[in-house]
Amino acid sequence: MFLFSVPRHTYKVANNWHQVPDNVESASGCRALVWRTRWGHGIPNGTESSLTLEEHLVTSSRAMNPNDEPQDADYSYIPLFSDEVALLIIARIPRSDHPKLCCINTRYLTLIESGELSKIRRENRQIEASVIMLASGEHHCWEYSPHFESWRKLPVLPCEPSFYDGDKESFSVGYSLLISGRENGLSSVWRYEFLTNSWHRGPSMITSRCLFASANCGDVAYVAGGLMNKTILDSAEQYDPVDKSWKPLPNMRRRRQRCSGCFMDNKFYVIGGMDDDKILTCGEFYDREKRTWHLIPGMFNAMSSSISQSPPFLAVVDNELYALEPTSSRLKVYLKISNSWKDLGVVPVRTNYTRGWGVAFKSLGDRLIILGAVGNSEDNQSQGISIFTCRPDPNATDCQWDFHGRTGNSIGSFIFICSIMMA
Incomplete structure (x- = not known):
């Protein structure tokens, strides 16, 4: 439509x-x-x-x-x-x-x-969410609205060609989408403004970083950890979309790269990742009121991980934390009281043969959305990327996934920059 x-x-x-x-x-x-x-x-x-x-x-x-x-x-x-x-x-x-x-x-x-x-x-829970995706070889992103099941092409991203080749991280807050990557060997940030339908350069983070954790925290966004050249970071920053500026936050309790972030219980969580060659199973959260970090030992123990695996797939729906385990393609929900995970069944896309790379998993209002290939690696070229959503129930034993269609791109030629706009 x-x-x-x-x-x-x-x-x-x-x-x-x-x-x-x-x-x-x-x-x-x-x-x-x-x-x-x-x-x-x-x-x-x-x-x-x-x-x-x-x-x-x-x-x-x-x-x-x-x-x-x-x-x-x-x-x-x-x-x-x-x-x-x-x-x-x-x-x-x-x-x-x-x-x-x-x-x-x-x-x-x-x-x-x-x-x-x-x-x-x-x-007032007037929430509209959309997913932003970028296919390799293209110079513009696509916005997908699951509510209307419609696609919209964003303007051409006016960056140097080298920006498309490397790893990119993205997050959204307010009416802005920020994409961080490398351009001609240097760290670069591009900002898309939904109100003007236009791209703008910057503002750059205080500390250049990649493979970091990020989360939309309502009125602001947070980033933490990551890699600067070969240095693993424990620093964190806050982005204010009103004055378009970065402010430093206290350092985390652990250095970590290839980690993931989420916003839950009015706190910014950073989970998993690596410190040198050591895989971290701990998590930590930032208390906005006290401006302090608190460590959660063993928070990611139940999730299998490896050095070649993608960063953790995390999503929060109705203040409940969900995770996708790449090695088994299974959905799990975090039990806060026992610091453990409950299995909610297999997701409809395959994640194990790519170790999680090329798959998108996000929250979408009161639903989860997942994008990936449904067949084996030999079938991907003909099947493209499938889009599914579900309304998760932490008390259930399985989830019912709804199919929304496919993109024409194969998983090998698709780069996901998947961000959710709230309100």
């Missing part, structure tokens, strides 16, 4: 679409656009009954300002409604329409860019 989407850099006045200059991205640029939208074009008489929300706000603004002096209609989000009610209404607007909200007035722009609307949506 294909969805009709409004091209970026357009806005609507009096039921006509107008082109927005390509350089309009910053807050000041959007404010200038709002000014032109509301004051540079007249609204014909007799169109009151079919006004859009944007047009209604414009008309209301002029009615309150008979001298027709340029003002920003910041007196209310929606006329005749209190802000409390208006925000609950606005929170139900799909995330794909948020760029249009930015063009209404500066108050809407601030509401979205500050992350306040995302916070309200999370509190």
